Amino acid sequence: MQGLRIAAVRPRPLAPLCNISSRLLVCPRLVPTSSPQQRKRPAVRFSVRSEKRDGSVATEAKPLVPAGNTVLSRKHEGASTDLAVLLPRLKKLVLPYWNESEDHNSVRWKLAGVFALTLGTTGVSVLFNFLGRDFFNALSAKDAEKFSEMLVKWLAAICLGIPVFVMRDYYQSKLALEWREWMTRRLTAEYFYDRTFYQVQAGALVDNPDQRIAVDVRNFTDTALTFSVVILNACVDLISFSGILYSIYPPLFGALAVYAVGGTALSVYIGRPLVGLNFQQEAQEANFRYGLVRVRENAESIAFYGGEDNEQRLLNNRLKSAVDNFLVLLKASRNLSFFTSFYRFLIQVLPAAVVAPLFFRGEIEFGVINQSSSAFNHILTDVSLVVYQFETIAGFSAVVDRLGEFQEVLEGSRTGGTGTVDPSKASVSDEEEEAGTKQQQQQQQQEAQQQPAQGALGAMMQGGITLTDLPGTSGRSLLDIQHLTLQVPSSGATLVSDLTLSITPGHSVLIMGPSGAGKTSLLRTVAGLWTSGSGRIVRHGQPMGREEGEGDIFFVPQRPYVVLGTLRDQMLYPTWAKFDDRAADAAAAAASGTFGATTASSSNAGSGGAANGRSGNGAASSSSDSFGKGGSSSSSSSGGGGGDGSKRQARRLPGDAELEAALRAVQLGPLLDRIGGDLDAVADWASMLSLGEQQRLAFGRVLLAKPRLVLMDESTSALDTRNERLLYEALRAAGITFVSVGHRPTLCRYHDSVLLLHGVAGAGGYENGSGGSLQGGGWEVRPASEMSVETAMDFMG
Numbered sequence: 001m002q003g004l005r006i007a008a009v010r011p012r013p014l015a016p017l018c019n020i021s022s023r024l025l026v027c028p029r030l031v032p033t034s035s036p037q038q039r040k041r042p043a044v045r046f047s048v049r050s051e052k053r054d055g056s057v058a059t060e061a062k063p064l065v066p067a068g069n070t071v072l073s074r075k076h077e078g079a080s081t082d083l084a085v086l087l088p089r090l091k092k093l094v095l096p097y098w099n100e101s102e103d104h105n106s107v108r109w110k111l112a113g114v115f116a117l118t119l120g121t122t123g124v125s126v127l128f129n130f131l132g133r134d135f136f137n138a139l140s141a142k143d144a145e146k147f148s149e150m151l152v153k154w155l156a157a158i159c160l161g162i163p164v165f166v167m168r169d170y171y172q173s174k175l176a177l178e179w180r181e182w183m184t185r186r187l188t189a190e191y192f193y194d195r196t197f198y199q200v201q202a203g204a205l206v207d208n209p210d211q212r213i214a215v216d217v218r219n220f221t222d223t224a225l226t227f228s229v230v231i232l233n234a235c236v237d238l239i240s241f242s243g244i245l246y247s248i249y250p251p252l253f254g255a256l257a258v259y260a261v262g263g264t265a266l267s268v269y270i271g272r273p274l275v276g277l278n279f280q281q282e283a284q285e286a287n288f289r290y291g292l293v294r295v296r297e298n299a300e301s302i303a304f305y306g307g308e309d310n311e312q313r314l315l316n317n318r319l320k321s322a323v324d325n326f327l328v329l330l331k332a333s334r335n336l337s338f339f340t341s342f343y344r345f346l347i348q349v350l351p352a353a354v355v356a357p358l359f360f361r362g363e364i365e366f367g368v369i370n371q372s373s374s375a376f377n378h379i380l381t382d383v384s385l386v387v388y389q390f391e392t393i394a395g396f397s398a399v400v401d402r403l404g405e406f407q408e409v410l411e412g413s414r415t416g417g418t419g420t421v422d423p424s425k426a427s428v429s430d431e432e433e434e435a436g437t438k439q440q441q442q443q444q445q446q447e448a449q450q451q452p453a454q455g456a457l458g459a460m461m462q463g464g465i466t467l468t469d470l471p472g473t474s475g476r477s478l479l480d481i482q483h484l485t486l487q488v489p490s491s492g493a494t495l496v497s498d499l500t501l502s503i504t505p506g507h508s509v510l511i512m513g514p515s516g517a518g519k520t521s522l523l524r525t526v527a528g529l530w531t532s533g534s535g536r537i538v539r540h541g542q543p544m545g546r547e548e549g550e551g552d553i554f555f556v557p558q559r560p561y562v563v564l565g566t567l568r569d570q571m572l573y574p575t576w577a578k579f580d581d582r583a584a585d586a587a588a589a590a591a592s593g594t595f596g597a598t599t600a601s602s603s604n605a606g607s608g609g610a611a612n613g614r615s616g617n618g619a620a621s622s623s624s625d626s627f628g629k630g631g632s633s634s635s636s637s638s639g640g641g642g643g644d645g646s647k648r649q650a651r652r653l654p655g656d657a658e659l660e661a662a663l664r665a666v667q668l669g670p671l672l673d674r675i676g677g678d679l680d681a682v683a684d685w686a687s688m689l690s691l692g693e694q695q696r697l698a699f700g701r702v703l704l705a706k707p708r709l710v711l712m713d714e715s716t717s718a719l720d721t722r723n724e725r726l727l728y729e730a731l732r733a734a735g736i737t738f739v740s741v742g743h744r745p746t747l748c749r750y751h752d753s754v755l756l757l758h759g760v761a762g763a764g765g766y767e768n769g770s771g772g773s774l775q776g777g778g779w780e781v782r783p784a785s786e787m788s789v790e791t792a793m794d795f796m797g
């Protein structure tokens with residue numbers, strides 16, 4: 001039992017199922033649905049979302065559900081037309097670029113330039129207005145000389161004026177593009193910050209985040225800039241042409257005001273449904289596109305199942321939803337078009353009809369009729385923005401709503417229950433707590449503060465679970481789990497109750513238990529991905545992926561993740577994950593089209609490395625057989641604990657020889673030979689490698705990165721027992737401590753202890769080997785040597 005301490009502790013009362021510090025997820029039992037808290041936040045509504053077989057999405061009116069990874073979604077009722085919701089969202093979306101970007105002064109100047117050019121376009125329009133008057137006066141007076149002169153002036157004005165329009169449009173589009181890039185980068189950063197993408201996906205917090213980032217941002221920046229220019233143009237136009245119109249005939253104003261106000265009111269009335277329909281259209285199109293992407297990603301599984309008919313039906317249903325909605329949208333827009341067309345055509349004659357009596361009485365010249373028509377048109381266009389742009393405004397409102405909602409979810413995740421916080425500062429807002437929850441929170445804070453505070457990398461408060469990272473070189477322990485209780489978010493069932501154990505260097509543990517017992521959930525909790533429950537976890541070290549080349553604790557998920565890129569990139573992920581864009585592009589191309597190993601790019605070929613822009617030459621290798629104990633290729637301490645408590649030095653980038661040795665150590669030598677030993681070969685590895693090869697690749701990454709502790713979830717499930725043995729032996733030889741989740745009794749051989757999880761009581765009603773019914777969330781630890789194949793199989797039922 002060396003290395004594994006088990007504390008016998010009295011079970012504590014279960015933590016209430018709520019995420020006490022999240023703004024988005026609220027405890028269902030403690031906060032009534034109609035509480036003031038909720039009423040204060042009408043914009044953030046959640047409901048259970050389910051997709052029917054026909055592809056349509058049903059939302060159940062269940063605004064509050066337990067915190068955790070439960071399927072949650074904001075209620076999709078279409079776009080909000082409530083200005084009290086839209087305007088604050090618009091403000092939050094617009095302002096950051098102009099106020100917070102690094103070069104906000106320069107972008108403001110660029111905007112000023114676009115506005116100046118817009119003023120220039122108004123000047124050109126006014127000029128044409130006067131030229132037109134004189135042109136038609138000369139024409140009606142049959143003054144050939146004056147007419148020729150006006151013709152020349154007109155042509156000169158065109159030559160000077162057109163460039164102003166063209167350059168305004170060019171700079172406006174360029175600025176919109178820069179804004180889009182900045183906003184996309186910012187949203188992407190927030191999306192990846194603290195693994196928010198996982199929260200969004202696991203909790204289904206918003207539909208189609210990819211569409212929002214890729215398409216909605218583009219529409220938003222384009223339209224926002226266009227609108228601001230249009231509005232400025234309208235204001236300046238209004239002032240300039242009002243003077244002209246007033247000087248011609250003041251009563252024209254009366255006609256214009258009645259016409260514009262009446263028209264605007266009617267167009268709002270007729271076009272109102274367009275806002276919601278545009279919102280739905282965006283979502284339906286995104287659903288259809290996502291369906292196609294899923295088919296591509298799961299092509300083989302679908303083909304094996306013969307599921308093409310089903311997929312086709314599902315896609316057709318999604319397409320039908322999009323087409324149906326678009327039909328309704330077309331009808332609504334047709335009705336609006338009827339009105340706006342009448343509105344547009346009527347004004348062709350209205351000003352002429354009003355000023356005609358003046359002309360007949362000889363009070364004005366013929367050219368003035370043309371001038372008044374032009375001025376009237378300008379002003380009417382200015383004051384009828386809503387009429388003319390209603391469809392665009394409707395689309396824009398939908399985009400503001402979708403992006404605003406997305407941003408709120410990202411902010412909620414950042415400031416909510418999963419963000420890294422200083423435990424000493426972790427506090428709960430009055431709004432989101434009830435007495436019981438608060439008491440528990442304070443208790444956890446105290447516990448967190450009792451932890452050696454100096455050098456703590458940070459702690460995450462996740463629901464009731466505190467996750468703390470400490471520089472992990474004390475040598476005593478790699479991982480401490482204290483009084484951990486895990487619950488299923490949706491049902492509240494207890495998976496693991498009051499688990500306390502420590503993982504010490506060199507002592508490997510196998511986690512076993514029936515399907516659904518909570519094995520993966522336990523690993524998720526250690527990784528900071530599971531939020532439902534209570535207790536504390538202390539990780540003595542830096543998890544992988546925080547900084548390049550660093551990491552003491554490595555997680556290997558159940559499904560190995562194969563990245564886009566070269567074979568080298570596969571091996572370096574995630575420890576040295578910086579990719580050459582060209583290699584990734586080539587990989588993406590390989591993934592979307594034909595595949596087969598190809599060399600990444602000519603710039604990489606023959607360099608013996610540098611697929612990711614860094615030196616990686618074989619000469620740098622310390623040893624081609626560097627996976628035995630003491631053959632470390634890492635400059636940091638590896639395995640076996642020990643250390644000085646200071647920040648670990650980043651690992652040196654492995655060279656070709658080390659990469660090859662790692663590949664051969666995990667029995668991927670034949671693959672390497674097949675592609676001619678080219679580590680920079682690019683292929684659609686996810687399709688090309690068998691699942692077992694992908695699992696071996698995952699072990700190869702671990703061997704290269706040499707973490708102190710690796711936690712693996714059924715990482716050898718696709719392997720034969722010989723390969724399984726070789727991989728575990730390689731890990732042990734490299735001095736890496738491991739915790740594995742697995743079902744196979746043969747795994748017991750490679751571990752020192754076995755943690756048996758009993759799972760949820762009554763869920764399947766299984767019994768242990770001794771025949772007695774077990775408590776929900778029960779667990780026990782046994783020496784692995786005592787676990788014969790029969791005992792293990794007995795236990796697994």
Ligand SMILES: Nc1ncnc2c1ncn2[C@@H]1O[C@H](COP(=O)(O)OP(=O)(O)OP(=O)(O)O)[C@@H](O)[C@H]1O
Nearest residue numbers: 069070488489490514515516517518519520521522
């Ligand atoms: N996101 C989630 N929301 C709600 N319940 C979940 C979620 N993820 C897992 N669960 C539930 O938690 C329980 C434990 O799941 P877990 O994946 O940890 O089981 P496991 O022991 O690893 O099972 P297996 O051996 O089949 O992989 C299951 O009943 C599962 O349905």
